[in-house]
Amino acid sequence: MIVITNYPGKAFRHGRLITKLLIFMLLPLSTIYAQQQETIPALPKVEIANSEVQTLTSAASGQEYKLFMHLPANYRATGKKYPVLYLLDAQWDFPLVSAIYGEQYYDGFIPEMIIVGITWGGSNPDYDKLRMNDLSPSAISEVPGTGQGERFLQFIRSELMPFVEQTYPASKNDRTLMGSSMGGLFTLYALFTDTELFDRYILTSPASSWDNGVIYTHEKAHAARSENLPVRLYMAHGELEGNLDGFHKLIAQLESRNYKGLQMKTKILEGIGHSGTKAEGYTRGLQHVYAKPALSLKSEILDQYVGTYRTSQGQNINIASENNQLILIYPNNFKQILLAETDHNFYIKGQFMQLEFKKEAGRVSGLQVQGFSGGEFLKKVN
Known part of the structure; x- marks a missing residue:
């Protein structure tokens, strides 16, 4: 044990001696470690096959967005137009959804498609703040900068979709929007305010309590405008996360409308919390919104x-x-x-x-x- 006192006694001198000895012993080790670091070659990084990154800066807001693209193999040579899945919060969920897509395509549940993962660019983006701003349909005073949902939807409609459809063989007639939590809230906002922009909607754990449940007001406004909601919709919620009552309220409100054209499926995921809903929810969501008919023939x-x-x-x-x-x-x-x-x-x-x-x-x-x-x-x- 090294004992340090307030006077230069034997213990202090002994401590200095041990310290010098330790430095002398450890210095060669640090030198060897540094040399090893210099000689170890950089290992290749794990990459997602058939993917690339695009950058698109919004002319309206000046915000830079990164687009994580997952593309069908040999898509340039097929001459086909592909369905497009627009994924929110790609900074977290692009690897997950790319894997789910591969599994579901292999099992024949879904067609080949283009995945457009949307996230934020710029220098050291603060994802928590940026997503809160862009994905919220209304502003709340406690969180400055929120309430940019309509601006973000306009960016998707007027800037992102034209870019994707001009750059890739993307279908204008088969679009899916997918999001969770605040992304789920935004997915509902798009559904109720610009229904036909997408054909299919998949969402989990929607933040339906945002701004005292403003999303229910948007649904009521849609119901007042139209008796139609011609989309395929899948919604899931974790059994163990909060606001389960709000999710049930949303389901009941939608079911009470008897919307024409709505093909809705919902599920409470047993034993799952908030962040865990995406793996099963997105999988079952894709199966539902791309479900093939099973006709009864004579x-x-x-x-x-x-x-x-x-x-x-x-x-x-x-x-x-x-x-x-x-x-x-x-x-x-x-x-x-x-x-x-x-x-x-x-x-x-x-x-x-x-x-x-x-x-x-x-x-x-x-x-x-x-x-x-x-x-x-x-x-x-x-």
Whole structure:
């Protein structure tokens, strides 16, 4: 133990000796560590495939925004227009949503799409303050600078969307808005004030208590203007977070309107707090807003597809009809239900597989099967 007193006695001199000894011993170690730091090569960083960053400064506000773009593979060569998902708070949630997108696309729940993650740029952006300002539909005196929601929505409408649609093969007719917490509040604000700007809305844990529940007033104003709300809407809330009563109130208010065209689904996520709602909420939200139809077809339509189809390797696949549904039967007798998207296009839920029955001269000639890794035509042999 080093003892330091207020006079230069033996203990003090002994302490100085030990201190010098420690410095002498540790100095070579620090030199070695510094040399190691210089010789260790920089390791590559983890990157998200098929992504890039754009910068867009609003002409109206002067605010710089960073756009985290996730793009379909080979999108420039396909000649297709892609649905667009506009994600709020990309500074936190872009990696999560990119991963969710990959999983849901692989499982056949959603189409290929462009993700536009919106966040704030500039030097050392204060995300908490900037998001509070831009995502709030009204100002509150306790938080100066808030209430810029309409300005931010105008930026998305008049500057961001034109930029995205001019730069990328982005569809103007298939847009989704996704946000959580204050982002969920803003998503509701966009829904009630400029409904048709987006076709699909996904939100979790909305800050519906903001400014004494001003969002309920916006919903009432929309109901007074129109009996229509022609969108797909998914809302989720954590069981363990606050303001659960406010979430139930929002659901009840929407259900009481009987809006024409509204396809709404809601869920209370068991055992989940505020920040944890996004993983499951965004996953189930994408499944809902991009849900394919499951048509009930007449037996005479289904019966024409019943038979045996042969692969290019000579294996026979059977199609049967049971309980007014088509059943795909593999050589090992494994069965899967085919759901009807149209009268000749079918799919398997939770799997990347599209099936299209082909006709020649009015008769079914075969089956085009498209999987994640490629497609094949199966000729009808019986």
